[in-house]
Amino acid sequence: MRRPVLVVLAVLLGGCGGEPPPPPPPPPPPQVFLTISQATVVGDKITGRVSVSGCTNVTQVQILQGGAFLADAMFTKSPTEITLPASLFSSLYSRLGIAANLTLTAKVVCADGRENTSQPVGVKFFPVASKFSLGGTQVMPDAFVAEGGLGGTPVGFIGCVGTAIGTALGKADTMGNVPTYNESLPFACGYDTEISERSPVTGTRWVLQPGQGAYAIDGSLNVTAQFMGNLRRMGVARDGSGIFWMEAAPTPVAMKLNPMGGGSPVVWTSPAGGTVNSTPVVSVGDNTVTLSTWQYNVGTAVGNIVVFKYNFLTGALTNGVGPGMGPPIVFSQQFPMLNQPITPYAAFNADGTLIILPLLSVDVSGTVRTTILACSTSPVGSQCTGMDRRWTSRTFDGVVNLVLPFSAGNYFAAVGPYQAWFLSAQGGAVKNLGEQPLRPSGSLQILGVQPGVDAEFYLLNGPASETTTTYPVEIVATDKPEDGELWRFEQGSGESPVAAMYMSVDDSGQAWLRVGPDQVKPLTNGEYRFVRGPTPIP
Secondary structure, three states, X not given: OHHHHHHHHHXXXXXXXXXXXXXXXXXXXXXXXXEEOOOEEEEOEEEEEEEEEOOOOEEEEEEEEOOEXXXXXXOOOOOEEEEEEHHHHHHHHHHHXXXXXEEEEEEEEEOOOOEEEOOOEEEEEEEEEEEEOEOOEOOOOOOEEEEOOHHHOOOEEEEEEEEOOEEEEEEEOOOOOOOEEEOOOOOOOOOXXXXXXXXXXXXXXXXXXXXXXXEEEOOOOOEEEEEEOOEEEEEEOOOOOEEEEEOOOOOOEEEEEOXXXXXXXXXXXXXXOOEEOOOOEEEOOOOEEEEEEEEEOOOOOEEEEEEEEEEOOOOOEOOOOOOOOOOOEEEEEEOOOOOOOOOOEOEEOOOOOEEEEEEEEEOOOOOEEEEEEEXXXXXXXXXXXXXXXEEEEEEEEOOOOEEEEEXXXXXXXXXXXXXXXXXXXXXXXXXXXXXXXXXXXXXXXXXXXXEOOOOOEEEEEEOOOOOOOOOXXXXXXXXXXXXXXXXXXXXXXXXXXXXXXXXXXXXXXXXEEEEOOEEEEEOOHHHHHHHHOOOOOO
């Protein structure tokens, strides 16, 4: 009998001033997930997908960059595939640079007003004209020289390639084929094989294998001349003649080789004491070959720079200081530390009348610095003093041990392990934007450089190591020294060529990259500059 009474009492109590039940909890926010196909994208677009849950009717899904609206994802279902073309990012390059590090998110808006934003996704995007891949198969040589491109001529990439029987010199096309190759080489090739520019007269190139010798090739990679010997430096005259320095006992020699000379290409040899530290140049106007050697005085902190001038036709030394005597010392270089010399690499102007030298010094705090000197190669005074010194650059912190002319001799690049300066060839003034050097990223160091056709210049940077060989993982480009850095792209680990990058510039000035196993054709530097605008002054 008590159960009905209790029920009635509960009902009565419920209707006598109790608290109303709490409202139902709000629906949870929708969930949105953004995924991008690759963390580093080299191409003309970024692809990915957006997934949404917890939203019956989706009003909009937005793609944001750094929290700002970038594009509508055109959401139709979950997941929805998205494509973000390179043009979407044009307004960002002036602030983020080319090969920008992006932070993308997706924002969903439901019909009932609820919204949410995905977790951010980091992606590096390098917009390029094209990328060609064969699914992991390497489509270009490890190191190569690009040719062609002018007037629509086919582009090819000449370099060392692997074959079933060893190595060969091959020419790959833009589709990854190697229709032209030569397995019958005088000696094996490799990553360190040096290939010269093509002679406009003979159409030949010289191929130098340091320490082993050199051979000339025609457009079909046939060997037209060869020489076996301890060759170390190579210059090529307009007529295709090769000028080399050979380490030989008892005295090193300079050597001229005929590219069509078959197995006996030697035209002349002439003594050249010391270690050559420059690329030989030929002045057509007066038939003169000019090269410099570095002569280190063992047990001291002094090295002498000596310039040798030879008659291009006969090999006769033309700047000896007396009968049976060699040329004068152009400069004596005092090194910062006893018995720890740093070999300086010099350069000449086009006619060989000036030598450009990096001069090392050390201050009271032990800091090494470098000053670049322009000295006459036909001194009348004593060791680049007075009128024999044409100009002196500012002093740079750190070691600069390589100078290189480019842009038809208008600039000299002064390059050390961690910095690159660009100097006016007329007076040595620094031409870098903001008078600040181009530098590798982080702890990388400069492993190589590539001049362009005009005022363009590229740094190839890689990991620093004193025990193992490393390869470039970063390329930094400038379209003109005064305009500063144009683009910077990094990829790979650098422990092997296929885990790194390489580049060359074809006859039209177009850059070509090997990025890992793939072929990449960047946009022209003019196109990059158009979307980036002026580089901010450092």
